[in-house]
Amino acid sequence: MAEPGLLRGYRIERVPSPPRGSVAIITVLSLLAALIFGGLVLALSGENPLTIYQAMLSGALGNWNGVAETLVKTTPLLLAGLGVAVAFRMQLWNIGAEGQLYFGAIFASWMALYLAPGAPGWLLVPLMIVAAMVGGGLWGLVPGILRAYFGASEIITSLMLNYVAILFSDYLIHGPWRDPQAFGFPGTPAFPDAAWLPRWGTTRVHLGLLFGLVAALLLWFLLRRTRWGYEIGVMGENPRAALYAGMPMARTIILVMALSGALAGLAGMSEVAGIGHQLQRNLSPGYGYAAIIVAWLARLHPIGAVLVAFLLAALTVGGDQLQMSLGLPAAIAPMLQGTILFFLLGGDILTRYRLVKRTPALAAVTRENEPA
Amino acid sequence: MSDILTPAFIVSVLAAAIAAGTALLYACLGELITERAGILNLGIEGIMLMGALSGVAGCLWSGSAWVGAAAALAAGALMASIHAILTVGLRANQVVSGLALTIFGTGLSAFLGRNIVGVPPPESFRRLDVPGLAEIPVLGRILFQQSALVYISFAVTAFLWWYIYRTRAGLRLRALGERPEAADAMGIDVTRLRALYVIAGGALAGLGGAAISLGTNPGWTEGMTAGRGWIAVALVIFAAWNPARAAIGAYLFGGVEAGQFRLQTAGVDLSPFFLNMLPYLFTILVLVLSTREATRRALSAPAALGRSYTREDRG
Numbered sequence: 001m002a003e004p005g006l007l008r009g010y011r012i013e014r015v016p017s018p019p020r021g022s023v024a025i026i027t028v029l030s031l032l033a034a035l036i037f038g039g040l041v042l043a044l045s046g047e048n049p050l051t052i053y054q055a056m057l058s059g060a061l062g063n064w065n066g067v068a069e070t071l072v073k074t075t076p077l078l079l080a081g082l083g084v085a086v087a088f089r090m091q092l093w094n095i096g097a098e099g100q101l102y103f104g105a106i107f108a109s110w111m112a113l114y115l116a117p118g119a120p121g122w123l124l125v126p127l128m129i130v131a132a133m134v135g136g137g138l139w140g141l142v143p144g145i146l147r148a149y150f151g152a153s154e155i156i157t158s159l160m161l162n163y164v165a166i167l168f169s170d171y172l173i174h175g176p177w178r179d180p181q182a183f184g185f186p187g188t189p190a191f192p193d194a195a196w197l198p199r200w201g202t203t204r205v206h207l208g209l210l211f212g213l214v215a216a217l218l219l220w221f222l223l224r225r226t227r228w229g230y231e232i233g234v235m236g237e238n239p240r241a242a243l244y245a246g247m248p249m250a251r252t253i254i255l256v257m258a259l260s261g262a263l264a265g266l267a268g269m270s271e272v273a274g275i276g277h278q279l280q281r282n283l284s285p286g287y288g289y290a291a292i293i294v295a296w297l298a299r300l301h302p303i304g305a306v307l308v309a310f311l312l313a314a315l316t317v318g319g320d321q322l323q324m325s326l327g328l329p330a331a332i333a334p335m336l337q338g339t340i341l342f343f344l345l346g347g348d349i350l351t352r353y354r355l356v357k358r359t360p361a362l363a364a365v366t367r368e369n370e371p372a
Numbered sequence: 373m374s375d376i377l378t379p380a381f382i383v384s385v386l387a388a389a390i391a392a393g394t395a396l397l398y399a400c401l402g403e404l405i406t407e408r409a410g411i412l413n414l415g416i417e418g419i420m421l422m423g424a425l426s427g428v429a430g431c432l433w434s435g436s437a438w439v440g441a442a443a444a445l446a447a448g449a450l451m452a453s454i455h456a457i458l459t460v461g462l463r464a465n466q467v468v469s470g471l472a473l474t475i476f477g478t479g480l481s482a483f484l485g486r487n488i489v490g491v492p493p494p495e496s497f498r499r500l501d502v503p504g505l506a507e508i509p510v511l512g513r514i515l516f517q518q519s520a521l522v523y524i525s526f527a528v529t530a531f532l533w534w535y536i537y538r539t540r541a542g543l544r545l546r547a548l549g550e551r552p553e554a555a556d557a558m559g560i561d562v563t564r565l566r567a568l569y570v571i572a573g574g575a576l577a578g579l580g581g582a583a584i585s586l587g588t589n590p591g592w593t594e595g596m597t598a599g600r601g602w603i604a605v606a607l608v609i610f611a612a613w614n615p616a617r618a619a620i621g622a623y624l625f626g627g628v629e630a631g632q633f634r635l636q637t638a639g640v641d642l643s644p645f646f647l648n649m650l651p652y653l654f655t656i657l658v659l660v661l662s663t664r665e666a667t668r669r670a671l672s673a674p675a676a677l678g679r680s681y682t683r684e685d686r687g
Contacts, residue, residue, distance in 0.1 A: 045484055093467050151667060152660045155414065155467070156606040160652040163599055171645035289475055296468055331482030331594075338418075338476025342454060345464035345472065 010357055018351035030347035034340040052322065059321025060314040068203035073313035076267040076287040078212035081294030081305045082219050083263030089300050090236040090256050096143060096158025097264040098288025099165030100136040104265025105272045106169055107135025109188055109279040112195035121194035128195060128269055136265015137258040139165060144257025148250035173279060187280035197274040208270025215263060219302040232256060264288060293337050297344060385630055386514045393626025394522050395583035399604035400618045401532055402576030407608055409569035410549035410676040411459055414470025416577045417601025418477020419451045423581025425481040428592040431493040437586050441579060448578015449571045451477055456567040463680035482594045489593055496590040497521045521583050532615040549674030552681040562681050606655050610662040628654050
């Protein structure tokens, strides 16, 4: 085998299971490299990257207000990120978290405004949670069924349903659910007080954050400590083995997609009940897409997702602040998010492969094993 | 409703279907050759957005739509080369790398294009009748009263069909996607060729973006491709990886887009929100049906699609 000159005397070997420490180091290095690369892009387009990064950092974490806003944005990112992570574990590429979030919000609003508007808070909030998880779950169920029984790629179907969900939400807001007394931006009437999630002090941080933390713990338990969680992993890594072991593939695909959608739906509920107190346009600035990055950056680990969601929330809040402090578009945040993912993917090769010095004996063995 | 279904109306919808479907066709052909080489690129949406932006920017800078189109090709190639480095070079997960490309491209195009939102480009690809052919009744109106980008897309489709099915290089391309081990054994440089096809596919998708921003909808606005990059990915499955079928699919969707607009102006009593859902719902329907057909008629995806190739793993 012709070796490239650079690698003469070495060979690349696959690392069976990368040690956790090196994964953590690579993750941090990837983040730094992404910031440097993003800085270059900003510099090339005539902006000072240091000013931008500083403004983002101080906007997101420089004062208590910023920290509180970061926690506010952590909530939907965490819940939707957990949903994406559970699907990705089974190699189900659910990229429909955005639409599932919207459907959760739609169902929660339906409960608060039309199904049980008179219910007391201790009843209404749980009812809204259930409604949102059913709504998001149904929206995740559709791509699940299409994948399990028709073989249709869940990537495409779940993504197409994002557009449908957002248009449906817009239809409700402009049509049957429109508040007739509202001027300016269309939206539904405000929810009854009982549907408002309690807030922490004078900040906008609300009970939804707790939902996220509890969901992370429950999901960790499910994935690590139950038979079902184990089976999800096997079916994702090695579907053929799972099939021979008699694991119910089709049923699990549907259930996992529904669970994934339900978590994203809960994110939608927590946004309308914790922040907006009504269903309105542009409910999510792309939380469902950022959730993909949360899941992948956390290596699909529920507890890791908490940390990563906070990090990406800070990035988002920082991006929003740029608009106010420097008049720059908030789109810098998704650009950096994409860059982070690139470097993480690229950095992963360092954890999966290693260079081994070719000793004469080893070289002979390798040559022997090479197919003709 | 009766005044809608006149022959003149149908011909105008068909002509509009081809005009609107051209952007999709370029993007779909780009994804098609990428997948033929065994690489899945879910970054088409992000690439198209960068192509659309670069098209307008190039045109504003030079005053020429052709320079804009060249800029879109280059931007598409550049974006796709990120995917090539990650998935072909470093064997990263193709699904996640493509998603990252779309997120990156969406954000980057919104950032870079912040100052030219809504600025009309000095030139765009306008209707350019083909002398002689344009006068053919019906067909002339549908096929030959279009813009230069449309005619080029006819040529690209025909060329790719010929290339994939009738040339040695096309045979190698198919080998890359079906059995990279065999291609490697034949002495083909799998890594280099796969990377080249990913980049070429990206260039086509970039041009697809410009077909919107310098064609059907001149000017730049954030997120203006509105999911067409994703529809293009779905269309490749409908096309069963065949360029000729890709054209049929793209025009079908162009027809949905054009028809939806015409229904709206004809005052059909359906909320515009529901009308706007049509292309997305139609994509799901087409995907489900074509996946079923593909399984039944064994028109399956390239066998090695989505799988990175490492010589060390060769069994």
